[in-house]
Amino acid sequence: MTLLDSAVWGRKFLSDGWRDASLDQPVTEPATGDRLGTVGLATAEDARRAAARAAEAQRTWAATPAAERAAVLRRAGELFTEHAAEIEDWLVREAGSVRSKAAFEVGLAQGECFECAALPTHPQGEVLASEEARWSFARRRPAGVVSVISPFNFPLVLGLRSVAPALALGNAVLLKPDPRTAVSGGVVIARVFEEAGLPSGLLHLLPGDGPVGEAVVEAPEVRVVSFTGSTRVGRAIGERAGRLLKRAHLELGGNNALVVLPGADVRKAASAGAFGSYLHQGQICMTTGRHIVHESLLEEYSAVLAAKAEALPVGDPAREDVALGPIIDRRQLERVHRIVTDSVAAGAKLAAGGEIVGAGYRATVLTGLTPDMPAWREEIFGPVAPVIGFSTPEEAAWLVDDCEYGLSVGVLGDVGAAMKLADRIDSGKIHINEQTVADEPHAPFGGVKASGTGSRFGGAAANVEAFTETQWVTVRPDIADYPF
Missing domain, CATH: 3.40.605.10 (Aldehyde Dehydrogenase; Chain A, domain 1)
Structure with a gap:
């Protein structure tokens, strides 16, 4: 037995x-x-x-x-x-x-x-x-x-x-x-x-x-x-x-932010962002739901992230070697797709993904968003990476905190600048030079606000x-x- x-x-x-x-x-x-x-x-x-x-x-x-x-x-x-x-x-x-x-x-x-x-x-x-x-x-x-x-x-x-x-x-x-x-x-x-x-x-x-x-x-x-x-x-x-x-x-819940500071290694940052957004199809409370990227890196970061998304296979993890498995049920799958299509209809640009594949959803990148769009405001619980640019540390801090949730934040780039930003934002967890998904049995875990x-x-x-x-x-x- x-x-x-x-x-x-x-x-x-x-x-x-x-x-x-x-x-x-x-x-x-x-x-x-x-x-x-x-x-x-x-x-x-x-x-x-x-x-x-x-x-x-x-x-x-x-x-x-x-x-x-x-x-x-x-x-x-x-x-x-x-x-x-x-x-x-x-x-x-x-x-x-x-x-x-x-x-x-x-x-x-x-x-x-x-x-x-x-x-x-x-x-x-x-x-x-x-x-x-x-x-x-x-x-x-x-x-x-x-x-x-x-x-x-x-x-x-x-x-x-x-x-x-x-x-x-x-x-x-x-x-x-x-x-x-x-x-x-x-x-x-x-x-x-x-x-x-x-x-x-x-x-x-x-x-x-x-x-x-x-x-x-x-x-x-x-x-x-x-x-x-x-x-x-x-x-x-x-x-x-x-x-x-x-x-x-x-x-x-959580709608967690990943901030990419000026001067950050774009390819490493995009790798971290892809992991944070697409691990377990984005069905994690700590998923990277918002990518906040300095304007000097925005175009390159979005392109590298989109290329990574396009390369991630979707399928049945019990029978195939895939990076993304199924969404838990059809209702949630359709909700993910609706948030993406509603955001595109509101003016966002689909840089990658945006498709249902059997019981799964392709890794998706959205650019050209504004903070009032559904893909930015809502916890999607799917493999979707919305990207927005910022110009100053004050704007980055505002974008992070302009959210009802406060569970996890990642900051990538210069440690000194990241420390100063960390002191200004409200979150249960902050990870410098890591993405937002992290847990260890001996470490305190929890969020603030609606998290x-x-x-x-x-x-x-x-x-x-x-x-x-x-x-x-x-x-x-x-x-x-x-x-x-």
């Missing part, structure tokens, strides 16, 4: 063991439309029952010695290595990943588990000064039950980066992956932790639709909600969590802050004297 044998998970969901689901849906390969299996869907009632069971199991898990919790995380990391080829195949076929992106994602998953294996023994508080004759402490305790709602684009890592630290710190987890990637974003995580020895009842896999999402937010046992997805849905979850006095960690509620993932400090509560504890040698 392989790790992901469908005999284990087919038509089932995980909640204190694999349970037969009353609802199911096909697992579909976006490149071909072929059926890869059938995943079980949870109902809202299933989710409510899972929350109650998770709260019960969590109390025992929180009291489990740190070394035992750490061992589960280490074993999970080893399992990602042992079953890397099988998991990569699912990421290629179900999520439309090209092979190199799938391998990168599995490597990140392994690193996430190894990094989180250190959390159980990380310092869990601090000693405080006190005006009284007592010891005073602030200690961190598990939040309790954490709901994780994850997207389709990097389905494995964007679920695991909340699941792994939450479990390591003594919580139980309800995981609701995007139904379009319920295997690579859900079953994989569930099976890895099952094989790693995680006790039953601590991780519940609950694929489902809107009512299931509402249930995993509203269940009274849930104290923290970790959501990665669109800004529209994130606002709704944030509003609901706020009304229920729950913490919501929201990692949302979310700040850095809530990566590194011990962010993870401890996200998935624990602070408790004040005082200790006296004897019962205190009181005036009553």
Whole structure:
């Protein structure tokens, strides 16, 4: 039996063991439309029952010695290595990943588990000064039950980066992956932790639709909600969590800028820009969605970028050696094309691409834009590189910040000039002489403005802050004297 044998998970969901689901849906390969299996869907009632069971199991898990919790995380990391080829195949076929992106994602998953294996023994508080004759402490305790709602684009890592630290710190987890990637974003995580020895009842896999999402937010046992997805849905979850006095960690959209400074190496800059815009078909929250190029380099940069775009093959990554795989579904594919054609109709020039190819979209370059055009204003979530010129650092800073999002910015060229520009712009992440797509398990990750509620993932400090509560504890040698 392989790790992901469908005999284990087919038509089932995980909640204190694999349970037969009353609802199911096909697992579909976006490149071909072929059926890869059938995943079980949870109902809202299933989710409510899972929350109650998770709260019960969590109390025992929180009291489990740190070394035992750490061992589960280490074993999970080893399992990602042992079953890397099988998991990569699912990421290629179900999520439309090209092979190199799938391998990168599995490597990140392994690193996430190894990094989180250190959390159980990380310092869990601090000693405080006190005006009284007592010891005073602030200690961190598990939040309790954490709901994780994850997207389709990097389905494995964007679920695991909340699941792994939450479990390591003594919580139980309800995981609701995007139904379009319920295997690579859900079953994989569930099976890895099952094989790693995680006790039953601590991780519940609950694929489902809107009512299931509402249930995993509203269940009274849930104290923290970790959501990665669109800004529209994130606002709704944030509003609901706020009304229920729950913490919501929201990692949302982005329309990220790459600034090319005067004097930059154009060919290297265009290579960075192409990678930032076209990796995983542009379906990444960190994708380079806006290229802001100094006017002295604008024409050359646009031409080199267009040549690179034209050279990138599009197709089925499971059967061909391609640079771009399919867009996740037909609805999103048509949306990408509509934004491009609407921008061209408004006066933009198509320098490369702009075509649907089967289930994919050609790498596209748009020039001659103005900041009010759809391809500049909107998060496209497709392989489209809009290019605009600038003349002064002030104009570059204005173009970067004239956007509702604030997730990631890359600045290419002279380091001193880049540093000065970085101080003027508002973004959760800034990469000098790199493009906008970057992530490491130990580094803080998050955006500002409509991109979310700040850095809530990566590194011990962010993870401890996200998935624990602070408790004040005082200790006296004897019962205190009181005036009553």
